[in-house]
Amino acid sequence: MTALAKLTTVELKLLAREPGSLFTVLIPLFILVIFGSSIEPGDTVLLPMALAIAVGLVGLYMLPTTLATYRERGILRRLSTTPLRPGNMLAVQLLLQLVLTVVTCGLLVAVGVNVLGARPPGAVWAVVVTIVLGTAAMFSIGLLIAALAANGRSANGIGVLLYFPMAFLAGLMQPVDQMPVLLARIGAYTPLGAFRQSLQDVWTGGAPSLPLLAVMTCYAVVLSVAAARFFRWE
Template identity: 40%
Template sequence: MSALTRLTTTETKLFFREPIVFFFAVAFAPILLVILGLIPSMREPDSALGGLRPIDVYLPIVVAMGISLFALSGLSQLFASYREKGVLRRLRTTPVKPILMIGAQLLMATTLSIITMVTILTIGKFAFHVHLPTQIPAYLITYLLVACAMFAIGLLVAALSPTAKSASAIGSLVFFPLMFFAGLWLPRAAMNDALRTVSDLTPLGAGVQALQDATNGHWPSALHLAVLLAWTIMAGGLAARYFRWE
């Protein structure tokens, strides 16, 4: 096994030993989908949503939430905790370079978030008869771009947070506004023009719309893909600039 594979395996085992982090990063989004789907009104067509059922609209929002929770509740806190405990500092004295730790964490986060996404889609399809994406390549590309953007933001939070507690606080402050513009409390279809314009420029607002477009069989707007790419470059660059190993 390569060093990256061994380190990824070890980090995954350690991740599963943190029940609270695991719950919010992996299990919370599928559970939320089940709760929403059990509400009768969520399964009835709504004219305000163009005849779609609310559960149809909320599925990509929950998928985006799953990525966001992993980035802002898992990835950022783990890195901040490792810095606080001196793990990253000690790694610099071993053949395992700290940069390898970032690769292992990102590989673990990507793998587990994809499993969460597949779980959400499976629950939506078989429990609540939500249509699966018909433009699969577009859906996968969009999903990876959303993951890249949110993981970059998560690393930026980790870079700016001296402790795990501060990473949790900052992550929460970032999470709730992003989820608002993703449509969690007010679906994008119900937003006025000003709110929807702002939503289009946020990583989750652009990501949710792009995922919805791919689900409906269309390629996402170039604007939404460009927004996701821009957030990845901007947040990733700032994270690299301000990241501290100790």
């Protein structure tokens, strides 16, 4: 087994034991089951909302907290003296957080469609493209938080402070049609809002909205570049 494979195995075990991982799976699943028990069969709103919640939790909570904690504890600095290099740790963490996202989303879709009777997605390719871009946008925010936060606690706090206003503007706490028009328009151009709306559009079989896909792409590119610019290994 190569050193990189060993690192991946160790980090996977640590991720599985991390309470935050269970939190990011159970919270959206709990919301889906509790509210899904009262929805009409064929609902196209709740499942996209649960998926957006899950991706947001991984991107704004798990990813930045883990990376900032590793830097705070000097793990990234110590890796710089080994053949693995700190960049390998970053790549492994991104991969594992992506796996956590895929597993959570797969579980939500399976429960929502097969147990609660939610409508299955329309064009699968459109759903995949939307989830990929939405995940990239949320992960880019997490990377920027990790780059700027002084330690793991700060990253956790920043992620939480960003998550709840974003979730509100995205229509995850209150239906968009019950929000003031101005707030609804602002929310549509946030990464989480564009993601949630895109998911709902494609879940009904519609085509992805190009402006919303462009919004998520811009966030992913610009914030990733900023995170790379400001990221500190120690």
